[in-house]
Amino acid sequence: MDKAEQKSLLSKAESLELTDAERAKAEGSFIALAAGVTHYEMKGEGKTVVLVHGYSTPYYIYDKLFERFVADGYKVLRYDLFGRGLSDRVQAEYTPQFFSEQLAQLCEALIPGESFILVGTSMGGSITTRFVQEHPDKVEKLILLAPAGMDSFKAPFYMKMCKIPGFGKWIFSKIGAKSLFNGCAREIIYSKDEIDDYQRRFAYSLQYKGFVAATFSSLIHTILNTGETVKAYQAVAKKKTPMLVIWGTADRTMPYYQIERMKEVCPQATYITYEGSGHIFLFDEGERTYKDIAQWLVG
DSSP states (O other), X not given: OOHHHHHHHHHTTTOBOOOHHHHTTSSSEEEEOSSSEEEEEEEOSSXXXXXXXXXXXXGGGGHHHHHHHHHTTOEEEEEOOTTSTTSOOOSSOOOHHHHHHHHXXXXXXXXXXXXXXXXXXXXXXXXXXHHHHHOTTTXXXXXXXXXXXXXXXXXXHHHHHHTSTTHHHHHHHHHHHHHHHHHTTTTOOSOGGGHHHHHHHHHHHHTBTTHHHHHHHHIIIIXXXXXXXXXXXXXXXXXXXXXXXXXXXXXXXXXXXXXXXXXXXXXXXXXXXXXXXXXXXXXXTHHHHHHHXXXXXXX
16 A cells, blocks of 8 residues: 555544444444444354454454354354444443443344353453453353453553543544554554555544544553453453463564463463464464364364
8 A cells, every 4th residue: 555545544534423324335234232333244053153353443353254154154243342343432431341231232132142152352352351251151162362451461652651641642632543544454464465455444444533532442441451351351260261362472462471471360271372473363364263263162
């Protein structure tokens, strides 16, 4: 993607209201939950798998896993977290509890009474473990891909700056859109021919007002709220929920060193390491990721 296109896409950031008319142009389905409208896709027949994405990239990050699960005979549900994709930009604190309630209401509406396999990537790890903590009988197996939430996480300087009252929110409002856009595909290592499309789809979500505010709130109240999130991981361990964790050693977003702390907190889990892989290997190396998940599920 040349600089002219990048500049054009960024110029549209936070420029549109997310309305029913805008949603009517898009694929997928929509449902009104207590806090707002959620964009989702559900497809297939069989055992249900629910996919929870991470901090900023909407549900398209699961494109490759979604289709493979469906082809293998699963019913698969993926959705946009509030503040992302085509889900409402809700005026709220974006805490693990807030996201867990969105997930609970969505599942109650679309797959009532079912238990299911739950998958979370990055910040989705914080959300899914909170959900298991609150709804322990709903989740049969938990799969985490480069998850957030460990209290060993060493927040980079820019994240620490965001915690400064007043200043942090102001500076994020000024540089957040550009930073998120420029960084969204930086950890694609192997599927470089898909980077441009990945960034264009990210920019599509970024153009709707409220994205930056939602990601800022998520950073403060979920990503950096590791003390509270570790309690959810401990609850998962206590319940002995079957759990698979996959992590790449070249992860720059949620660095791999955190796996040691996770092994202490969740000793019951199965751990797989991808040497040289980045943070979004589920998209970058979709086939490899799916094969390891599928093998674990039937093992």
